[in-house]
Amino acid sequence: MNKPKIGVVGIPGKWSTEVLADRLEALTGFRAVIDMAEVELRLDTNQLMHGDLDLAQLDGVIVKKISEVYAPSAEDRILFISHIEKLGVQVFSSPEAIGKLINRLSGTLALQQGGVPMPKTRVTESLDQALAAVYEFGSVILKPLYSTKARGMEMLTADQDESELRQVLTAYREQNSLYYIQQTVKLDGRDLGMVFLGGEYFCTYSRVGNKDSWNTTIHSGGHYELFEPTEELIELGRKAQACFDLSFTTVDIALTDQGPVVFEVSAFGGFKGALEGCELDAAGAYADYVVAQINQRGVV
Incomplete structure (x- = not known):
């Protein structure tokens, strides 16, 4: 029985990407770390090329990290992966699921609609309404829509000078389409x-x-x-x-x-x-899970 060929979309050289590729190689004998910045989508031939490797010919792809930081461009990369999923490649996690979480607002809305308790949150395009939320909550975290590991987040408090708050809010709005404001807990x-x-x-x-x-x-x-x-x-x-x-x-x-x-x-x-x-060893457990899922589907 042939062993499945499974690629890892991630950041070359980063520990989490490399350890997952190592665990997969130990199970299957195949190793491929895929940098999405180096990928070419060929729609005329239905290929997604990374060097000489056509991702559309793999049995599976694990998306460990779509980009170093979250940004609208990450959503474009998800569309690339979604295309090969439609061609029959198993993708972990599915691009549709990942896509809901790249933008903080879409992820928040899914949790809200699922009845999951979250800190009080206000979202608006209006600077005045954003300022009012700071005064109402007393202390808030201003969160970029595209961000991980608290990067770009800023704490604001109602006791700050109003001119300072307006300056911070104005600078934030220049980089974001909406104000996403969450009460501190x-x-x-x-x-x-x-x-x-x-x-x-x-x-x-x-x-x-x-x-x-x-x-x-x-x-x-x-x-x-x-x-x-x-x-x-x-x-x-x-x-x-x-x-x-x-x-x-x-x-x-x-x-x-x-x-x-x-x-x-x-x-x-x-x-x-x-x-x-x-x-x-979560990486090892994940590799075991993916190989089992692909084998169960009968790809190999």
Whole structure:
């Protein structure tokens, strides 16, 4: 029986991309890391070329990372991947599911429509309405529509000078089509990353802040620790990830004085938190899952 050929769309040289490619190579003997910046879509021949490799001829593709940062251009790349999915290549996660999460607003709306508790959020094009939301909430996080790991986010408080607030809001609007404003919540210095594989619970880790930053991301100096959630908390994470039907994801959950809330669901999910916080090889488990799914379909 031939072993499946599975490519990894990601960032060459990045640990999470390379470790997933390593795990797949160990299972199948095939290795391909695909940089979307180097891909050419040939519509006349229905090929998606990365060098000499035609992605349309692969048995499967795992989208580990569509781009280094979220941006409207990432949505164009998703369309490329969607085209080969329609040609019969199995894609993990599906481009449709990923596409809902590249833009923060579409992801938020899916969670809201799914009845998932989130921090109070206001979205508007109006600077005056945005300013009013800051005064109403007292303390808010201004979030770019295309952003990961808290990049570009800014905390605003009602006690700041109005001219300063207007200046920040004006600068934000020059880069974003909408104001996305979320009320800050009281954390105990950590938030949770709840990992799901194929819709099934995998593990939970906490991101613990370094006390010098308002957010707990590793990008801002936080670190991972193991966390044992209650069944009720797992069900909240399950409900949130079910809004998107992702093959692998991490649900960001905050424990607040008013109960747990979901910050967001990751389009791709991370491996390092599971490894360092839970001592589990999520990359290996994901590779096993994908190979099993492709074999079950009978591609090989």
